[in-house]
Structures are given as structure tokens and as C-alpha cells.
Amino acid sequence: MLHILNHPLGAHIITQLRDRTTPPATFRTLCYRIGLLLALDATRDLALKDEVVETPLEKHTGQALAKPLAVIPILRAGLGMVEPFTDLFPDVSVGYVGLERDHETALPRSYYQKLPPLADKRVLVVDPMLATGGSAVLALDALIAAGATDISLVCIVCSPEGVKVVEAAHPTVPIFTAALDRELNAKKYILPGLGDFGDRLYGT
Ligand SMILES: O=P(O)(O)OC[C@H]1O[C@H](OP(=O)(O)OP(=O)(O)O)[C@H](O)[C@@H]1O
Ligand SMILES: O=c1cc[nH]c(=O)[nH]1
Ligand SMILES: [Mg+2]
Numbered sequence: 001m002l003h004i005l006n007h008p009l010g011a012h013i014i015t016q017l018r019d020r021t022t023p024p025a026t027f028r029t030l031c032y033r034i035g036l037l038l039a040l041d042a043t044r045d046l047a048l049k050d051e052v053v054e055t056p057l058e059k060h061t062g063q064a065l066a067k068p069l070a071v072i073p074i075l076r077a078g079l080g081m082v083e084p085f086t087d088l089f090p091d092v093s094v095g096y097v098g099l100e101r102d103h104e105t106a107l108p109r110s111y112y113q114k115l116p117p118l119a120d121k122r123v124l125v126v127d128p129m130l131a132t133g134g135s136a137v138l139a140l141d142a143l144i145a146a147g148a149t150d151i152s153l154v155c156i157v158c159s160p161e162g163v164k165v166v167e168a169a170h171p172t173v174p175i176f177t178a179a180l181d182r183e184l185n186a187k188k189y190i191l192p193g194l195g196d197f198g199d200r201l202y203g204t
Contacts, residue, residue, distance in 0.1 A: 024203040035084030074127035077198040081126035106188035108135040118148035128156040133165030
């Protein structure tokens with residue numbers, strides 16, 4: 001199921017991210033701010049449990065988050081989306097999946113993986129760009145192999161092609177995004193897109 005962010009601030013930020021004149025320092029701030037909106041959108045359905053507290057006046061049964069969270073960035077570009085999650089959910093565990101697309105074939109290659117226990121957690125995979133879907137499917141396969149059962153994918157820009165590929169391979173994984181773009185070009189970049197997210201984030 002695809003969830004497209006429906007907030008005017010999201011539309012405002014994504015236009016600034018697309019602007020080719022936006023320098024890396026501003027790009028990183030914009031990535032953080034849109035990450036906050038997406039983090040809230042992707043966690044709207046988190047389970048709650050009762051929690052009793054004493055207010056200064058009386059005993060009160062409130063609520064607390066019931067299930068631990070893990071955020072898993074797909075390196076490198078996904079790193080820009082981690083801080084919104086660690087700021088909003090300070091108890092979140094962080095794991096890493098390192099993938100890089102080959103420039104000629106656009107096929108992802110895995111070069112690093114370090115994961116916390118995942119079986120008991122809501123797992124939020126973060127990667128700003130969903131293009132062919134190859135990287136996301138490889139990451140989701142690895143997380144399921146590591147024991148994850150409750151996974152969401154959080155992106156900033158998706159292509160229709162990538163959404164189809166992920167939905168075919170992992171139909172139960174919801175996808176949250178700020179924008180669903182038009183198509184991929186011949187080099188498998190998203191149009192209109194915003195270029196290479198990792199390069200723009202890190203000035204490479
Ligand atoms: O859907 P796909 O066709 O697999 O493409 C999307 C992937 O490409 C980008 O990473 P990239 O390989 O450029 O690595 P980087 O983040 O280190 O720049 C992006 O962050 C995704 O991981
Ligand atoms: O458009 C694209 C496609 C893959 N990776 C990016 O960073 N941008
Ligand atoms: Mg890149």
C-alpha cells in the first residue's frame with residue numbers, strides 16, 4: 001500500500017529539494033525537515049499500551065508506545081533520514097544496510113550490514129529514493145532473513161516502476177513517500193526527481 005504525504009509543508013520542502021541550486025548544507029536541513037513529516041506519517045498506527053502515572057493531582061491511566069522501533073537506513077543516502085526518527089523516538093534502535101547501485105547496470109551491490117534484533121520491533125527502512133526498486137527489495141529481503149516481520153519503507157521520492165517492483169516482491173510492506181514522480185529515464189534516474197540524493201546530501 002502506497003501512502004503519499006498529504007501536507008502543504010511537504011510539497012514546499014520537496015520543491016526546494018528538487019531545485020538544482022540548493023547547496024548541500026540546505027539540502028541536509030530540508031532532508032531532516034521532510035524526514036520529520038514522514039516519520040510522523042509512517043508511525044500513525046503504532047500500537048499503544050496503558051500506562052499509569054500520578055499527576056500532581058491524581059492517578060491517571062495514560063498511554064505509552066507498546067512496541068520497540070528500529071530505523072534502518074540504506075547507506076549512504078538513507079543516513080539523512082535517521083535523525084528525524086532518533087529525535088522523535090529517542091529509544092529507537094538503529095541498524096545499517098549498505099547498498100550501492102552500479103552506475104552502468106543500476107543493479108544494487110551489498111557492501112555492509114549491521115542490524116539489531118528485529119523480530120520484536122516495528123522496522124522502518126529509510127531510503128530517500130525508490131527508483132527501480134532493486135535496492136529496496138534487496139534490503140527488505142535481508143531484513144526478513146534477519147527476522148523482521150513488521151516492516152515499513154519510508155522514502156522521499158518514488159517512481160511508479162519502483163513502487164510496482166516493491167509491491168510485487170513484498171505486498172505486505174507499506175510504502176510512505178513525499179512524492180510519486182512520473183517515470184525513470186534511460187539511466188534509471190527518477191524524473192522529474194532531484195538527481196543523485198547521496199551526491200547532493202554529501203557534496204560528492
Ligand atoms: O531503486 P534503485 O534503482 O535501487 O535506486 C535507489 C537507490 O539509489 C540510491 O543509492 P545509491 O546506490 O546511489 O547509493 P548512495 O546512497 O551511496 O549514493 C538511493 O539512495 C537508493 O538506495
Ligand atoms: O533518481 C535517482 C535514482 C537513484 N538514486 C538517486 O539518488 N536518484
Ligand atoms: Mg547515490
